[in-house]
Amino acid sequence: MRDTIVEFNDVSFIYPGEEDKSAEALDNINVSIRHGEFVAVIGRNGSGKSTFARHINALFKPSRGDVIVDGMNTKDDQMLWAIRQTAGMVFQNPDNQLIATIVEEDVAFGPENLGVPHDEIVRRVHDALELVDMAEYAHFAPHMLSGGQKQRVAIAGIIAMHPKCIVLDEPTAMLDPTGRQEVMATIKHLNEDEGITVILITHFMEEAVQADRILVMDYGHIIMDDVPKKIFTRINDIKQAGLDIPAMTELAINLRDHGLNIPPDILTVEEMAEALCLL
Known part of the structure; x- marks a missing residue:
């Protein structure tokens, strides 16, 4: 097995219509993430962290350079669905990710699109809901759930596709403190007990400190890359990057x-x- 699951090699990205190099959302990013790591990505608004996240799931493709996900180049259109199955994506607003009228049907949606046999789908849905502690809500309507519960169902929908990596783009931004705690407990469980690689984009420093490693982004660059204790002792650098400690x-x-x-x-x-x- 490859040691790294995500690699950015000299990656730059300019949004369509932006030709000025100063407008690069990502500027010559080089970073590797190992299997089983829990990596938090922090940075002020506009620093490039969400753009970074969307490259892992091949929602964006580099203007220059290459993103490799478990050995697959995101520029290879034939590998698109394999990449998205390997690196599942969870977004900020769970209401935008839940499409079915029943929780278990929503979790089954991804495996069904992959052509997974029915009996296997049933097993995956059950196992995924168990992992996020939502099995008792399998027959509930999503709109009856709290924000934290909805986000855990969204995570279960990704888990049911058997990803090796989950990328979460500010998944707790719209949640109350209880919902944030629920989602973070789920993320930690998936990483520590299930061995799933986690890449968490967050603006909550109390979430970032729970990671194995933190990437600090600013103006499309990774300006710091280290363990939380070393990152947050650089107080002046953190504040200069527009962040709190x-x-x-x-x-x-x-x-x-x-x-x-x-x-x-x-x-x-x-x-x-x-x-x-x-x-």
């Missing part, structure tokens, strides 16, 4: 400024609680 990191800095011996790389509530207990 996690709330617990901000608190740790304030406590240190007031003389408390708190580590500077705290990211989560759990880490803060542990540090305070050691004082």
Whole structure:
């Protein structure tokens, strides 16, 4: 098996009608993502992160360079459906992804389009709903669900296609805090317990810190690529990129400024609680 599932090789992208090089949404991107990684992609509005995400699913194709998904070049039209089965995409608004009147029918839609036999579809739908903890809602109408539940059903629809990678483009942006927690718990489970590669586009720093690795984008470039603890200790660089630092990191800095011996790389509530207990 290839070590990498997604590779960007000298990738640049200009939206149709934009001929000025300064208008490049992606500018000479080079990055590899390994099988089983959980990678968060952050950046201010217009930084190129959603454009980056859409290249993985072959919704966009590079103006220059190549995107390789599990050995397949996204420029190869004959591999389009194989690429989209390998790297499933979940978008911001779950209402735009749910098309059937019953949850289980919605989850079955993708496998049906792939020509999967009926008995196998039934099994996949059941397994996918179990994985996102929505099996008890199989016969519900999607409009009866909360935002978080709808997004988990949308994720189940991708899982039923047996992807190796799931790309999520700000999947919690329209959800309340409870819905965000539900979706993030599902994402972590799929990555840690099922081995699915996760690429999460997010503007919530508290979500990004849960990843194995963070890519920071700005003006079509990847300007940082490292583990969360190293990314968020570069406070000036993060703020210069138009981003916030996690709330617990901000608190740790304030406590240190007031003389408390708190580590500077705290990211989560759990880490803060542990540090305070050691004082």
